[in-house]
Amino acid sequence: MCAKQSVGIPKALSYYYFYPLWCAFFTHLGVDVKTSSTTNRRTLESGCSVVPSEACLPLKCYVGHVLSLINEVDFIFVPRLVCLEKNPRVKLGCPKLIGLPDMVKALIPRANLLSLDVDCRTELEAKTYTRLAHALGYTSAEGKRAYDYAKEEFKRIVASEKNPCAANASKDNIITIGVLGHAYVLHDNYLNMNVWTKLSDLGCHAIDCHHLSDSDIENGVKKIKPVTWYFEDRLLGAAVTFRDVDAVSGIVYLVSFGCGAGSITNEIIELEILQHSSMPFLRIILDEYSGETGLMTRLESFVDMVQLKARVLV
Amino acid sequence: MGTVNIALKTFIENLGYEVALGPKPTARTLNIGVKYSPEMVCLPFKITLGDMFGALENGAEMLLFIGSGDWSCRYGYYGRIQCSILQKLGYEFKTLFIGSQNLKSIASNLFTMHNRSWTSVIKRFVYAFYITYHKSKLVDVVEEYARETRPYEINKGTASNLMQKYLSAIEGENSVAQLRILRTDIENDFSQIERNGTQAPLRIQLVGESYCVIEPFINFNVIEYLGNNGVLVKPFLTSHRWLYYHSIRKDEDKDFSKKRAKKLAQQYWAYGTGGEDQVSIGYTLHAAHEAYDGIIHLMPFCCMPETAALPAFESISKKHDIPFLNISLDEHTGTEGLYTRVEAFLDLLQWRRKKNLYVRR
Numbered sequence: 001m002c003a004k005q006s007v008g009i010p011k012a013l014s015y016y017y018f019y020p021l022w023c024a025f026f027t028h029l030g031v032d033v034k035t036s037s038t039t040n041r042r043t044l045e046s047g048c049s050v051v052p053s054e055a056c057l058p059l060k061c062y063v064g065h066v067l068s069l070i071n072e073v074d075f076i077f078v079p080r081l082v083c084l085e086k087n088p089r090v091k092l093g094c095p096k097l098i099g100l101p102d103m104v105k106a107l108i109p110r111a112n113l114l115s116l117d118v119d120c121r122t123e124l125e126a127k128t129y130t131r132l133a134h135a136l137g138y139t140s141a142e143g144k145r146a147y148d149y150a151k152e153e154f155k156r157i158v159a160s161e162k163n164p165c166a167a168n169a170s171k172d173n174i175i176t177i178g179v180l181g182h183a184y185v186l187h188d189n190y191l192n193m194n195v196w197t198k199l200s201d202l203g204c205h206a207i208d209c210h211h212l213s214d215s216d217i218e219n220g221v222k223k224i225k226p227v228t229w230y231f232e233d234r235l236l237g238a239a240v241t242f243r244d245v246d247a248v249s250g251i252v253y254l255v256s257f258g259c260g261a262g263s264i265t266n267e268i269i270e271l272e273i274l275q276h277s278s279m280p281f282l283r284i285i286l287d288e289y290s291g292e293t294g295l296m297t298r299l300e301s302f303v304d305m306v307q308l309k310a311r312v313l314v
Numbered sequence: 315m316g317t318v319n320i321a322l323k324t325f326i327e328n329l330g331y332e333v334a335l336g337p338k339p340t341a342r343t344l345n346i347g348v349k350y351s352p353e354m355v356c357l358p359f360k361i362t363l364g365d366m367f368g369a370l371e372n373g374a375e376m377l378l379f380i381g382s383g384d385w386s387c388r389y390g391y392y393g394r395i396q397c398s399i400l401q402k403l404g405y406e407f408k409t410l411f412i413g414s415q416n417l418k419s420i421a422s423n424l425f426t427m428h429n430r431s432w433t434s435v436i437k438r439f440v441y442a443f444y445i446t447y448h449k450s451k452l453v454d455v456v457e458e459y460a461r462e463t464r465p466y467e468i469n470k471g472t473a474s475n476l477m478q479k480y481l482s483a484i485e486g487e488n489s490v491a492q493l494r495i496l497r498t499d500i501e502n503d504f505s506q507i508e509r510n511g512t513q514a515p516l517r518i519q520l521v522g523e524s525y526c527v528i529e530p531f532i533n534f535n536v537i538e539y540l541g542n543n544g545v546l547v548k549p550f551l552t553s554h555r556w557l558y559y560h561s562i563r564k565d566e567d568k569d570f571s572k573k574r575a576k577k578l579a580q581q582y583w584a585y586g587t588g589g590e591d592q593v594s595i596g597y598t599l600h601a602a603h604e605a606y607d608g609i610i611h612l613m614p615f616c617c618m619p620e621t622a623a624l625p626a627f628e629s630i631s632k633k634h635d636i637p638f639l640n641i642s643l644d645e646h647t648g649t650e651g652l653y654t655r656v657e658a659f660l661d662l663l664q665w666r667r668k669k670n671l672y673v674r675r
Contacts (some may be wrong), residue, residue: 095587106625259619263354271398
């Protein structure tokens with residue numbers, strides 16, 4: 001075996017969903033894993049300078065992360081998430097996730113990419129990972145073993161983060177707000193401008209839609225007409241759960257500008273999910289120019305409204 | 315959408331429905347569509363929603379909604395959201411969603427309409443299909459003649475006028491024999507247009523999102539504009555080909571089929587995600603191999619697949635040394651702004667020709 005190889009994982013987009021899986025997989029194989037540092041102004045600016053201006057904010061951020069890793073590792077891991085679930089319905093990634101490696105290759109030709117095509121329609125996920133191991137010079141058996149280990153590890157880590165919504169709600173007398181959004185927006189404090197601290201400073205208890213238990217989300221999904229996008233489908237399921245759990249008194253939805261799926265899911269939430277409910281709903285669009293004061297003002301007035309409503313009803 | 319309406323109207327009328335077409339898209343259609351659409355959604359959504367208001371005002375009782383099924387692009391949700399928006403505004407209508415998953419409901423709807431007799435349904439369907447095919451094909455022929463005559467004509471506008479004349483003639487016709495006669499007339503008339511002796515006009519390949527390429531209202535009739543400026547323009551998709559590819563997977567272009575385009579595009583764009591991105595890339599590569607002078611790429615602002623594919627287009631342009639102009643269209647695009655950009659692009663292409671930068675590959 002040659003000298004220890006290193007793989008860089010950009011800390012954006014799918015990182016926030018699958019990092020534990022990939023990290024465990026590569027480490028078990030014996031490859032060094034390096035992630036880029038948290039998003040800062042420099043990352044975003046370098047991304048914006050390369051990516052077409054119309055693309056969505058997280059994508060610009062992603063390319064910025066790739067650029068920051070480029071001289072530090074042997075390979076940069078850029079996965080392609082095509083189809084993540086086959087049964088009972090096909091669930092796809094959004095076009096940007098499907099075209100990600102092609103796009104990065106076209107934008108940064110000098111980058112040495114390591115790609116992984118997750119497409120459950122044509123082959124099993126395990127096989128995809130064995131091929132990835134092959135590309136790094138390991139045998140299929142090693143790849144298979146690493147994948148099995150990583151899958152277990154991933155399940156364990158993800159399960160430890162999730163709780164049923166009702167148990168998540170605050171026990172004290174403060175209001176609970178459900179926060180919806182993609183994990184790559186909600187868990188990146190630079191992109192969402194510290195929305196979590198802002199909400200807690202305003203005296204609210206905020207629940208992350210990604211920390212809801214699977215059963216909560218699946219029950220929610222069952223109540224509406226599904227969408228084909230994998231992440232958005234789960235997001236809508238979380239929205240239904242927030243609507244139905246009494247402890248939650250308001251919903252905030254963070255969308256990044258240019259997010260195509262966001263424009264559709266927002267309409268589905270407003271027209272289908274919240275149509276006959278009195279749940280307060282705030283949608284915030286984030287882009288690279290959003291000012292923090294703007295966000296603060298909107299959150300403040302929203303929280304005021306929710307508190308007023310709670311007081312009137314009590 | 316472009317001239318698709320001629321064919322679709324025939325088809326649906328022959329199935330036994332009365333068609334209440336909305337007016338051709340105008341500024342009013344766009345304004346009303348924009349008013350009630352989500353702000354970040356793509357332009358075709360806004361225009362088709364505006365069209366539906368027009369159709370409802372013309373007395374439509376049932377609305378056909380497009381888009382359903384497993385799409386990664388927003389197109390798959392058009393019908394669902396538009397229906398909710400119209401219902402919220404208090405309009406009353408019956409709905410019919412067109413899509414592979416809804417075949418059953420479409421069939422049952424037809425069944426009840428034709429006195430519950432399957433033979434009559436099938437007869438109607440076969441005839442409707444037959445005449446629609448011929449009509450749509452003829453529309454395609456007229457459009458192609460017009461495109462290929464425009465750069466050469468002496469009196470600008472002759473070909474376009476002739477095209478309009480024949481399009482309305484085709485729309486009124488309802489028998490295949492008459493359409494055949496019309497075809498010879500068309501051939502004669504177009505061959506009689508006076509030519510100015512241009513030898514090698516600039517050749518431009520038009521690619522992009524299907525709606526933007528086909529619908530003259532949203533691309534400001536850029537095909538005609540280019541033709542009148544002496545450019546031989548080849549759109550990668552026409553109404554006829556769009557219709558037949560999406561209904562029965564039959565590709566009408568014999569020289570370079572969609573299937574080949576997709577295969578060629580593999581190395582730059584591995585999966586087609588909607589909005590014809592992969593096919594567009596294939597055609598861009600094809601145009602580069604065929605030594606076209608330039609590529610114009612039309613897309614609605616924030617189109618998910620086309621925006622994602624944009625870097626791939628740019629890298630092809632660099633690698634194969636073929637000029638590439640990307641135009642993203644939204645409700646704020648103005649005629650003059652668009653034409654100025656296209657004009658500047660044409661100047662660049664002319665200059666390349668003069669400098670002999672144009673190498674045959």
